[in-house]
Amino acid sequence: MGASRLDELTARARATIAAASAPDRRVTAGPDLEEPDGKLLVVVGIDPGVATTGYGVVSGSTRGDGAYVARAFGTIETAAGTDAHARLAHIHERVALLLRHHRPDAVAVERLFFGKNATTAMAVGQARGVILLAVAQAGLPLAEYTPLEVKSALAGFGRAPKAQMQRMVQALLALDAPPRPDDAADGLALALAHVRLYATRMARRAADE
Numbered sequence: 001m002g003a004s005r006l007d008e009l010t011a012r013a014r015a016t017i018a019a020a021s022a023p024d025r026r027v028t029a030g031p032d033l034e035e036p037d038g039k040l041l042v043v044v045g046i047d048p049g050v051a052t053t054g055y056g057v058v059s060g061s062t063r064g065d066g067a068y069v070a071r072a073f074g075t076i077e078t079a080a081g082t083d084a085h086a087r088l089a090h091i092h093e094r095v096a097l098l099l100r101h102h103r104p105d106a107v108a109v110e111r112l113f114f115g116k117n118a119t120t121a122m123a124v125g126q127a128r129g130v131i132l133l134a135v136a137q138a139g140l141p142l143a144e145y146t147p148l149e150v151k152s153a154l155a156g157f158g159r160a161p162k163a164q165m166q167r168m169v170q171a172l173l174a175l176d177a178p179p180r181p182d183d184a185a186d187g188l189a190l191a192l193a194h195v196r197l198y199a200t201r202m203a204r205r206a207a208d209e
Helices: 003-020 084-102 118-138 147-155 162-173 182-208
Strands: 040-047 052-061 068-077 106-110 142-145
Touching: 040 084, 040 182, 052 084, 052 182, 068 084, 068 162, 068 182, 084 118, 106 118, 106 182, 118 142, 142 147, 142 182, 147 162, 147 182, 162 182
Parallel strands: 040 106, 106 142
Antiparallel strands: 040 052, 052 068
16 A cells, blocks of 8 residues: 555544544533623533543633623543543543633633542542643643532532532523533533632732732
8 A cells, every 4th residue: 555545544544533532412502702802711611530521611701790601511421341541541532632622711620529439539530630631731721629619609509409500500601401411510510610710819809909
């Protein structure tokens, strides 16, 4: 086989892989916000997991005026029974693709909480590791939030139940229905929390100047 033919086949294979690696589920809600003064923040929120990693992409005004748009949300899934290193490689590749596609200003990831199930926490920690690697390789700012911090930022109550949080996310993003599945809703909540907390920090900084 000639070199030119081999190059052509290689290019086609790469294109096929890239298309197959597109986000599992992408939902756009409404037009993008317009910020003529450049005060629009795009954030990718990621809820890590080995079987299912949820993500949400949110555009938000840094003016603190409550203007937000859901650009995309969905999940990255890996099959049970697959070798652990292959599952982690898949998560890393998909997150890297997500960041290249949306070009966010920042990434918000759920901070690991060690509960009673150490095995689950260890697996989630491995998923977080490859996600953080993808963020670092993209050269993006990283913010980490606990579930309590996210709930406080969106609902004003750190113990808000999941159903209430999903309704808050739906209302803030003007979605027709609460986002599904839960992992994707958590990704959107993380992104929203970062935009809101960022706007609060900017307002305080402006007030101190």
